[in-house]
Amino acid sequence: MSTAPRPATLRHVARPPRPSRLSNALVFGWRAILKFRHVPEQLFDLVMTPIMFTLLFTFVFGGALAGSTGDYLQFFLPGILVQTVVFNAVYSGMGLSTDIGKGLFDRFRSLPIWPLAPFAGLMAGDVLRHLIAGGIILGIGLVLGYRPEAGLAGTAAAFALLVAIGFGTGWVFIVLGLVIRTPTTVMTLGFTVLFPLVFASNIMVDPATMPGWLRAFVEVNPVTLMTTAMRGLMAGHATLAEIGLALSAPVALTLALAPVTLWLYRRE
Amino acid sequence: MSIQLKSCAKWNKHDISNHDCSCAHNHTSVPFAGQGHGHEAMKDTTPHDQTVASAIRARGLVKRFGPLEAVAGVDLDVPRGMIFAVLGPNGAGKTTLIRMLGTLLRPDAGDATVMGHDLRTAPHEVRGEIAMTGQFASLDEDLTGRENLILLARLWGFGRRDARARADELFAAFDLSHAARKRVKDYSGGMRRRLDIAASLVVTPGVLFLDEPTTGLDPTARQRVWRMIRRLAASGVTVLLTTQYLEEADQLAERIAVIDHGRKIAEGSSRELKAATGSGFLHVTLAGAGALERAARVLEQALSAPVQISAEGARLSVPAPTAAAANEAVAALLAAGITPEEFSLGSPSLEEVFFALTGQSPETEGHP
Structure with a gap:
């Protein structure tokens, strides 16, 4: 009889007072932190690519592109932070796709909770990831000789912008995660879209030498706008207009895709 | 319509029912349906009383996926505190039906109330009364079992300390305390199932939906889950389970609805179903x-x-x-x-009942 559930299971437990939306969202944020604790390997995926990019571009191309590796690093580092955050967003889309595939989201959907809370939690996890990955890249940059002219305040402002960029981009991959059932497809599709956006931008090189048609694209590429503002903030010469342009894509994505997310979550 | 005629023909061919074919579209009209106390209790009462008396009351539920009618007009009356089984082969529409009742799918037609709340107009209220365990363990595999339960308890609104206490209580009750701090990834199939059901009981639900609760389990683990389900029902929880195992429906359920091609083709107690098939x-x-x-x-x-x-x-x-x-x-x-x-x-086994009703064995879908 020891294998049967003891009467304790059968104790009637009433529903506690309904929690707030914020409380729901925080619980999902806690889940993201727990996942970090249990699967620290994910951090490896997140930072290895940007670290390799930083080292390769700085030491292989840096001298040729900017005259010296030091000058190039000064130019490149704010851009690689943008790239890191944008690429990271792909992973949360993969995580979401996995959750749905395993039926976990069905449980969440059958609970009387704020429908956006699971996504708010994903976002909280993303922000955490962005800050950790960004911090590691910045740390390596500092070791290699990068110096943010705007000091601590400028760097903090740049990281705030970085989080906003990650938040906005995150919606794209949340929608993809909701629509696409296989996590690897989310990744492949994500990188197919992101690679041209990241490379046809001003992250790696000054677009001045590009052909006219490409430059026309690069100049309106949201990644370029973000990178310009990041550079400005970390160097201390960012204008409000630059910051506004950098934020336009994340804000537009949030406004457009949050309702789509909600609709997809409740559909069927 | 063609499906109805087909199943009608089967009824006649096997001569297990002498009811008129013209009323076959209302499948609750099989001879034994309506004898259950739930039906009796609901007769001649006001609509309001009906919804209060039954845990689930569905009328004409339909769900289409493109051209396929996965659920093609199902009526269901599940009295409170009962174990009710929805029995049918793979692809009969069981999961779709349970997902509609659990607010995960929106019905294309028909109405239903769950614990008195309308599925269409008050899905949030329905969610407050139900717990749902899907075919696959819906748990976060990266987290420990205990963290999973705490997470759900916190979502229901328990404070930090109460959530931990409730999680530990459930672990003890489900005989999983030894694995509480293991990651769910490392659980066996049977342990996962138990944890999954425990996760549905953080707050005692009015209705517990179990979609194929023992599929893929070995006989020992299956017995364990059965015992758990019985005790739950004894405590007053209404259990609606789907199964493709006739033995499971036979062992557990007071009433069984047999579903095939999205339609309810018979309903009654295991004994009634057998009696209808032939002595x-x-x-x-x-x-x-x-x-x-x-x-x-x-x-x-x-x-x-x-x-x-x-x-x-x-x-x-x-x-x-x-x-x-x-x-x-x-x-x-x-x-x-x-x-x-x-x-x-x-007397016929439920398998033979199923054969008589559908013209095929439940395990050999598509090969009559």
Whole structure:
């Protein structure tokens, strides 16, 4: 009889007072932190690519592109932070796709909770990831000789912008995660879209030498706008207009895709 | 419409029901339906009383996926505190039905109330009364079992300390305390199932939906889950489970709805379903599969009833109205030079009931 559930299971437990939306969202944020604790390997995926990019571009191309590796690093580092955050967003889309595939989201959907809370939690996890990955890249940059002219305040402002960029981009991959059932497809599709956006931008090189048609694209590429503002903030010469342009894509994505997310979550 | 006519034809062909074909579209009209106390209790009461008395009340639920009608107009009345099984083969529409009732899918037509709340107009209220356990363990595999339960308790609104206490209580009750701090990834199939059900009981639900709760479990683990479900029902929780195992429905459920091609083709207690199929069944086991076809023909002729050949091949089942008729059929076999290894006269198994209702075995979907 020891294998049967003891009467304790059968104790009637009433529903506690309904929690707030914020409380729901925080619980999902806690889940993201727990996942970090249990699967620290994910951090490896997140930072290895940007670290390799930083080292390769700085030491292989840096001298040729900017005259010296030091000058190039000064130019490149704010851009690689943008790239890191944008690429990271792909992973949360993969995580979401996995959750749905395993039926976990069905449980969440059958609970009387704020429908956006699971996504708010994903976002909280993303922000955490962005800050950790960004911090590691910045740390390596500092070791290699990068110096943010705007000091601590400028760097903090740049990281705030970085989080906003990650938040906005995150919606794209949340929608993809909701629509696409296989996590690897989310990744492949994500990188197919992101690679041209990241490379046809001003992250790696000054677009001045590009052909006219490409430059026309690069100049309106949201990644370029973000990178310009990041550079400005970390160097201390960012204008409000630059910051506004950098934020336009994340804000537009949030406004457009949050309702789509909600609709997809409740559909069927 | 064609499906209705088809299932109608089956009813007549197998002669297990003498009801008029014209009323077959209302499948609750099978002879034994309506005898359950739930139906009786609900008769001649106001609509409001009806919804309060039953845990689930569905009328004409329909769900289409493109051209396919996964659920094609199902009525369901599940009284409170009952274990109710939805039995059917793979692809019969069981999961779709349970997902609609659990607010995960929006019905294309029809209405339903769950614990008195309307599925369409008050899904959030429905969610407050139900717990849902899907076919796959819906748990976060990266987290420990305990963290999973705390997470759910916190989502329900328990404070930090209460959530931990509730998680530990459930772990103790489900005999999983030893694995509380292990990651779910490292759980066995049976442990996962138990944790999954525990996760549905953080707050005692009015209705617990279990979608194929023992699929893929070994017999010991299955027994364990069955015991758990019985105790839950004894404590007053209404359980709606889907299963493709006739034994499971037979063992657990007070009432069984048989679903095929998105339609309810019969409903009643296990005994009622068996009674409707026919009082007696002759089971014959042959020494080998060699004379099987011939034996089937002999039996079919002797009893003028369809013969069901078991999946293993050497066993035949055929409805026999009386012991004398069965005796004659066995004599006919012997006369044909076929010596049965074993024969018996008994009530039909649920498998035979299912065969009689649908013209196919539940395990061999698509191969009548």
